[in-house]
Amino acid sequence: MARNLLGIADLSPEEVYALLERADALADGATPQRLAGRLQANLFFENSTRTALSFGIAAGRAGVEVVTFPTEASSLSKGESLLDTARTVEALGADVLVVRHRDAGAPGRVAAAIGAAVINAGDGTGEHPTQALLDALALRRRFGGLDGLTVAIVGDLRHSRVANSNMLLLPGQGVRVLAAGPTALLPDVLPPGVEVVRSLDEAVSRSDAVMTLRVQRERLEDALDLSAIDYHREWGLTAARLAGAKPELAVMHPGPMNRGVEIADEVADDPARSLVLEQVRLGVPARIACLEWLLT
Numbered sequence: 001m002a003r004n005l006l007g008i009a010d011l012s013p014e015e016v017y018a019l020l021e022r023a024d025a026l027a028d029g030a031t032p033q034r035l036a037g038r039l040q041a042n043l044f045f046e047n048s049t050r051t052a053l054s055f056g057i058a059a060g061r062a063g064v065e066v067v068t069f070p071t072e073a074s075s076l077s078k079g080e081s082l083l084d085t086a087r088t089v090e091a092l093g094a095d096v097l098v099v100r101h102r103d104a105g106a107p108g109r110v111a112a113a114i115g116a117a118v119i120n121a122g123d124g125t126g127e128h129p130t131q132a133l134l135d136a137l138a139l140r141r142r143f144g145g146l147d148g149l150t151v152a153i154v155g156d157l158r159h160s161r162v163a164n165s166n167m168l169l170l171p172g173q174g175v176r177v178l179a180a181g182p183t184a185l186l187p188d189v190l191p192p193g194v195e196v197v198r199s200l201d202e203a204v205s206r207s208d209a210v211m212t213l214r215v216q217r218e219r220l221e222d223a224l225d226l227s228a229i230d231y232h233r234e235w236g237l238t239a240a241r242l243a244g245a246k247p248e249l250a251v252m253h254p255g256p257m258n259r260g261v262e263i264a265d266e267v268a269d270d271p272a273r274s275l276v277l278e279q280v281r282l283g284v285p286a287r288i289a290c291l292e293w294l295l296t
């Protein structure tokens with residue numbers, strides 16, 4: 001049976017630590033293992049910019065051949081099912097399938113149907129484990145380690161697979177996680193070790209890093225009775241809202257950012273605080289480390 005990376009539960013805290021050590025070394029210039037002769041198939045049934053590109057780049061650095069499944073132009077439009085598509089891709093020789101899908105659990109169903117490894121590249125409101133790994137890597141490199149940090153996750157946690165994976169990964173590495181957002185956008189149940197705080201100001205003042213999230217309008221069950229302007233006033237990260245922050249506070253966002261809604265330009269582009277592009281950059285070594293873990 002191949003290993004899979006469907007969610008953070010597939011990794012013990014020790015494995016997370018080891019992956020972060022390896023990704024850190026890769027980010028400092030260590031040579032990726034040669035995984036030549038292996039084939040990665042990217043199956044993105046939802047849009048992606050950063051994740052799709054960086055999985056492609058990561059594979060290239062490790063010598064893995066990549067095929068990108070044309071979700072628009074394929075036989076899916078003739079009604080072929082996800083599982084038959086996955087079996088077909090495996091029959092063509094794929095060793096690892098990188099799957100993004102709007103349905104939570106879809107990558108898990110693929111993994112159960114095939115023998116090749118599966119990486120969840122974001123499944124609906126489920127998980128996005130490689131995003132959490134790269135976020136943890138960005139924090140570790142910024143602060144020299146994770147143990148003892150406080151990280152606030154702010155905004156639409158209810159629909160965020162990024163938040164879900166981070167809330168599972170970070171406490172296992174000794175990080176205190178605070179959750180803050182409009183009540184309608186907070187999950188009904190939070191993982192153990194995650195503390196709800198009621199205001200952005202409290203989240204900011206207690207934290208070493210604030211991770212702000214996009215409102216996932218495409219996943220809202222009911223209309224949100226907060227306009228973008230009201231949202232920005234209450235939950236938007238602005239320079240004024242960061243006045244009470246620790247001097248070394250870092251700001252994170254998984255992208256795509258809605259500037260002027262959850263984050264103001266002056267914060268997104270603040271070179272002293274913003275880790276946004278560093279997160280993107282570290283997606284490559286984090287994903288190389290994942291490929292090495294899955295394929296060797």
Ligand code: ASP
Pocket residue numbers: 122128161162213214254255256
């Ligand atoms: N890019 C992230 C994801 O795919 C976050 C977002 O879309 O807001 O989950």
